[in-house]
Amino acid sequence: MHNISITQTKNNKQKPKDEALVFGRQFTDHMFLMDYKEGEGWYDARIVPYQPLEMDPAAMIFHYGQTVFEGLKAYRTKDDTIQLFRPEENVKRLNRSNARMCIPEVDEDIALEAIKTLVDLDRDWVPHKEGTSLYIRPFVIATEPYLGVSASKTYTFMIILSPVGAYYDAGIDPVKIAVENDYIRAVKGGTGEAKTAGNYAGSMIAQENVAKKGYAQVLWLDGHEKKYIEEVGSMNVFFKIDGKVITPHLSGSILPGVTRKSVIQLLMDWGIEVQERPILLSEVLTAHANGLLEEAFGSGTAAVISPIGELFYNETSYVINNHQTGALSKRVYDTLTGIQYGTIVDPHDWIVKVNPK
Ligand code: COI
Numbered sequence: 001m002h003n004i005s006i007t008q009t010k011n012n013k014q015k016p017k018d019e020a021l022v023f024g025r026q027f028t029d030h031m032f033l034m035d036y037k038e039g040e041g042w043y044d045a046r047i048v049p050y051q052p053l054e055m056d057p058a059a060m061i062f063h064y065g066q067t068v069f070e071g072l073k074a075y076r077t078k079d080d081t082i083q084l085f086r087p088e089e090n091v092k093r094l095n096r097s098n099a100r101m102c103i104p105e106v107d108e109d110i111a112l113e114a115i116k117t118l119v120d121l122d123r124d125w126v127p128h129k130e131g132t133s134l135y136i137r138p139f140v141i142a143t144e145p146y147l148g149v150s151a152s153k154t155y156t157f158m159i160i161l162s163p164v165g166a167y168y169d170a171g172i173d174p175v176k177i178a179v180e181n182d183y184i185r186a187v188k189g190g191t192g193e194a195k196t197a198g199n200y201a202g203s204m205i206a207q208e209n210v211a212k213k214g215y216a217q218v219l220w221l222d223g224h225e226k227k228y229i230e231e232v233g234s235m236n237v238f239f240k241i242d243g244k245v246i247t248p249h250l251s252g253s254i255l256p257g258v259t260r261k262s263v264i265q266l267l268m269d270w271g272i273e274v275q276e277r278p279i280l281l282s283e284v285l286t287a288h289a290n291g292l293l294e295e296a297f298g299s300g301t302a303a304v305i306s307p308i309g310e311l312f313y314n315e316t317s318y319v320i321n322n323h324q325t326g327a328l329s330k331r332v333y334d335t336l337t338g339i340q341y342g343t344i345v346d347p348h349d350w351i352v353k354v355n356p357k
Contacts, residue, residue, distance in 0.1 A: 002045060002110045004032070004117050009049035018129035021165035023302060028122040028134075028161040032114045035143075036104055038153040045110060047118055050160065058145035060152040065198045066142035068097035071301045072258070073164075074119045074134040074354065076126045077342030082354040084136075085340050087115055089258040094138060096256075097194040102151035103140050111138065111157070118159050120355040127163045131172070133340075135164040135302065167234070167302040168216055172333065174309025174323050175216035175298075177232055179281065180206045181314070185230065185253070187223035192230075192253035207233055215312060217298075221281060223253065229279045235298030235306060236260035239284055240328055242292040249276040259299040263332055265348060272328075281313070288318045295326030305333035 009029045016026050027050050034045040061067050072090045074082050091111045098105055115136060119126070126134040138159045142152030168175055183206040186192020191199055206218045217233030229248055231237055236257040238247045245267055250256050267274040287293040288311075296308035309323035325333075338344035339351065 002107075002113055004045045004047060004114060006047045006117070006121065007049065008121075011049075013050075015125060016163060018127045018132055018165075021127060021129075021132050021163055023164045023167045024135065024162050026163060028125040028163070030118060030121050031161075032118045032157075032159040034106075034110070034114070034157045036155040036157070042104075042106065042110070042157070045114060047114075047121060053156075055143070056145040058147060060142035060144050060146060063147060064142070064149060065196070065201070066101055066103065066152055067140060067197050068094060068101055068103060069137060069139035069195055069197070070094045070097075071195075072115075072136045072138075073301060073340070074126050074136060074161075075340045075342070076128055076133075079342075081342060081356055082119060082123050082126050082134075083340075083342060084115070084119070084352045084354060086258050086262065086350045087112055087352055089261070090138070091115075093195065093256065093258070094140075097196060098140065100191060100194040101196055103142070103155060106140070106157055114138075114159055116352075116354050118161065122161055123354065125161060125163050127165075129165075130341075131337075132163065132165050135162045137162065164302075167300075167304075168306060170216065172304070172306070172325070174307040174320075174325055176214060176310040176312065177217055177219050177298075177308050178210040178213065178215040179311060179313035180210075180218040180220055181226065182206070184223035184226070185220040188252035190223075190253060193250070193256060195255065203233060210312075213312075219311065222251075227280055227282070229281055229284065230254045232298045232308075235300035235303045237298050237308070238263065238296065239279070239287075239293065240295040240326065241284070241287045242294070244273040244275060245328070246275045246277065246279055248279050251278070257299060257301075259301055259304070259336070262336060262350065263299050263305070266332060266335055269347065270331075284311075285313070285318060288320070293318075293320060295329050296320050297326075297329040297332070299332075305329060305336060
């Protein structure tokens, strides 16, 4: 046990109705904070009422974007157990992102305990309705007031919680994705495999452009040749071609998704051939032309499993599985969410219960 002080709110907020939940717009009663100072390390782990921060306008986060974040969820089971899905994976990735962004490591045990303690305190905020959950957003920001470009000497690690519904307006129906031909997201050696704000800030222009045309997100191509498939806006991507499943390998420029890793494991459990390797866009389009592109889906914590019903590239639409959710996408979705919500057995010890009663 670590020392996390808790100051409870005197004014519990009104909770949104489960039916009205969207993604990421409402926040719970409490938040976690812990500070860092060079020479002292991390100190003052505390949970306080959810509130705005007072920040120095010169804090380095505002100027140079030295920050990382994570995303995971807490789920309510039928018997009102609150449980997390592979939280230690998120904490490990947080530290890999920290290393890339010159942010000091956070003690993984403290981070996990902070997540569990905060979720436990706000457990009434975990919604009940199918498909809803409590999204957990740990993040670190550079707080030193300094305009020189160098790593900050002070940081704050925070966790906030948001009760959420589906990430996409389409819910779990297939989404339409446009292949991005002008902008790139990341290159090997850049920050693409770190979960850092700049990757998302740099992607917004492409996202805005395709949203105007009715596409949910963009499919990023590699930054060198614009030939290889990397990932979708907030998801990793899988294709089922001629009975086999392929997904881009972790090349150094794509996000190592926890859901991606879990999907690969499930496919292997089922004896389905899954290949992690470079994938040419042309390979997918040729498979489509030959009638061999059976399914495509994205995976992510926020997006869960999101079938892709259409790819748009060079003014041409490529409809996949007649805009329907394919059998494999459904099986992956049902199994993953079944494990997360405790309706099916967790074969890999992925679930961590929060203060079981
Ligand atoms: C997640 O899936 O948790 C993500 O971090 C994607 C996010 C940018 C909404």
